[in-house]
Amino acid sequence: xxxxxxxxxxxxxxxxxxxxxxxxxxxxxxxxxxxxxxxxxxxxxxxxxxxxxxxxxxxxxxxxxxxxxxxxxxxxxxxxxxxxxxxxxxxxxxxxxxxxxxxxxxxxxxxxxxxxxxxxxxxxxxxxxxxxxxxxxxxxxxxxxxxxxxxxxxxxxxxxxxxxxxxxxxxxxxxxxxxxxxxxxxxxxxxxxxxxxxxxxxxxxxxxxxxxxxxxxxxxxxxxxxxxxxxxxxxxxxxxxx
Amino acid sequence: xxxxxxxxxxxxxxxxxxxxxxxxxxxxxxxxxxxxxxxxxxxxxxxxxxxxxxxxxxxxxxxxxxxxxxxxxxxxxxxxxxxxxxxxxxxxxxxxxxxxxxxxxxxxxxxxxxxxxxxxxxxxxxxxxxxxxxxxxxxxxxxxxxxxxxxxxxxxxxxxxxxxxxxxxxxxxxxxxxxxxxxxxxxxxxxxxxxxxxxxxxxxxxxxxxxxxxxxxx
Numbered sequence: 352x353x354x355x356x357x358x359x360x361x362x363x364x365x366x367x368x369x370x371x372x373x374x375x376x377x378x379x380x381x382x383x384x385x386x387x388x389x390x391x392x393x394x395x396x397x398x399x400x401x402x403x404x405x406x407x408x409x410x411x412x413x414x415x416x417x418x419x420x421x422x423x424x425x426x427x428x429x430x431x432x433x434x435x436x437x438x439x440x441x442x443x444x445x446x447x448x449x450x451x452x453x454x455x456x457x458x459x460x461x462x463x464x465x466x467x468x469x470x471x472x473x474x475x476x477x478x479x480x481x482x483x484x485x486x487x488x489x490x491x492x493x494x495x496x497x498x499x500x501x502x503x504x505x506x507x508x509x510x511x512x513x514x515x516x517x518x519x520x521x522x523x524x525x526x527x528x529x530x531x532x533x534x535x536x537x538x539x540x541x542x543x544x545x546x547x548x549x550x551x552x553x554x555x556x557x558x559x560x561x562x563x564x565x566x567x568x569x570x571x572x573x574x575x576x577x578x579x580x581x582x583x584x585x586x587x588x589x590x591x592x593x
Numbered sequence: 594x595x596x597x598x599x600x601x602x603x604x605x606x607x608x609x610x611x612x613x614x615x616x617x618x619x620x621x622x623x624x625x626x627x628x629x630x631x632x633x634x635x636x637x638x639x640x641x642x643x644x645x646x647x648x649x650x651x652x653x654x655x656x657x658x659x660x661x662x663x664x665x666x667x668x669x670x671x672x673x674x675x676x677x678x679x680x681x682x683x684x685x686x687x688x689x690x691x692x693x694x695x696x697x698x699x700x701x702x703x704x705x706x707x708x709x710x711x712x713x714x715x716x717x718x719x720x721x722x723x724x725x726x727x728x729x730x731x732x733x734x735x736x737x738x739x740x741x742x743x744x745x746x747x748x749x750x751x752x753x754x755x756x757x758x759x760x761x762x763x764x765x766x767x768x769x770x771x772x773x774x775x776x777x778x779x780x781x782x783x784x785x786x787x788x789x790x791x792x793x794x795x796x797x798x799x800x801x802x803x804x805x806x807x808x809x810x811x
């Protein structure tokens with residue numbers, strides 16, 4: 352009994368079908384608890400007022416935006432090394448989720464930044480590196496679409512994901528460097544961890560848990576859809592040949 | 594490897610090889626930029642190092658889709674995969690040829706275009722040096738992108754979408770060297786990082802590009 356057994360699409364399908372309702376249910380429960388608690392039962396921040404409450408969406412989505420890329424990297428490596436199709440399809444399914452998480456983080460950040468910093472957008476290192484991450488996601492997804500042969504597409508996007516990861520990390524540090532070179536970002540680099548008191552922290556944990564489970568649920572759902580599409584394509588080809 | 598490099602250089606320099614297009618493009622985009630911003634020489638002088646870098650980067654991008662495409666179409670690339678030298682070396686040689694025909698001339702004419710943008714005199718040397726040190730990375734990353742999009746419909750468009758985000762670190766360090774050099778600040782840190790980026794790209798990316806070529810030629 353090893354984890355690799357679930358690389359078999361049939362077994363993966365059976366298992367994911369069984370756990371998907373649970374993951375979705377727990378995700379919805381966590382999100383409901385976290386967001387309700389956060390929005391209606393936490394005090395306003397003494398400095399930021401009620402705008403602080405966007406933290407329950409902003410922080411978890413930002414967290415998942417990075418972790419989704421990391422998951423794609425791991426899945427791509429598994430595909431290149433062990434040639435499990437489920438892995439490649441999971442990476443493919445994670446990309447749209449990741450790009451939406453990045454977009455949510457950017458948009459909620461802008462909404463939060465407008466009243467707090469007085470601007471929708473600042474060329475702060477964090478903001479800029481998220482924008483670059485967003486571009487990497489788009490490039491990855493376009494690559495999947497552009498190649499017709501599914502195995503070639505999986506190979507090419509996997510290599511792109513690995514090289515992209517290296518350059519994403521490089522960009523992260525380059526952007527840090529660039530910003531410090533231009534201006535001191537002290538007034539902008541709001542260190543969120545320090546400001547979070549327990550009253551905000553506990554609902555935030557629920558909300559983060561909810562986002563993680565939501566990501567898992569969506570990736571499982573997406574991977575199942577991709578497997579079904581593969582099967583449908585295989586069936587079509589078989590009937591076309593007959 | 595040398596033979597391949599010489600062959601690519603010859604093909605590029607001969608009529609119809611496309612040599613000079615990148616420089617022409619660089620020239621035109623720089624002029625368009627000046628038209629777009631207006632004849633404010635103080636402002637132009639201030640943005641000149643970064644503007645020259647962005648324009649050079651775009652000019653470099655323009656010639657990338659020819660890097661493997663012509664050899665792919667006439668089957669030369671298939672023969673090169675069974676050549677006695679490894680495919681990584683083929684990629685490396687072709688990237689070097691691309692750099693000699695694109696990156697090096699761009700670095701040479703950049704100070705000249707700096708005159709149009711009213712680049713301060715201290716900036717000429719640093720714009721040249723930063724482009725000299727940074728363009729190998731641009732060629733090598735571009736070769737990876739070109740290998741990735743080989744044989745695709747609308748490959749050229751996809752190439753720019755994929756390659757431009759990968760150019761971000763090189764652009765940041767390169768433009769930083771040029772900017773700091775122009776205003777007389779210490780350039781050592783970004784310059785070393787830029788050189789490191791170029792050497793890192795030259796050392797590692799041929800493997801990624803060759804792997805991608807093998808997938809595409811399967």
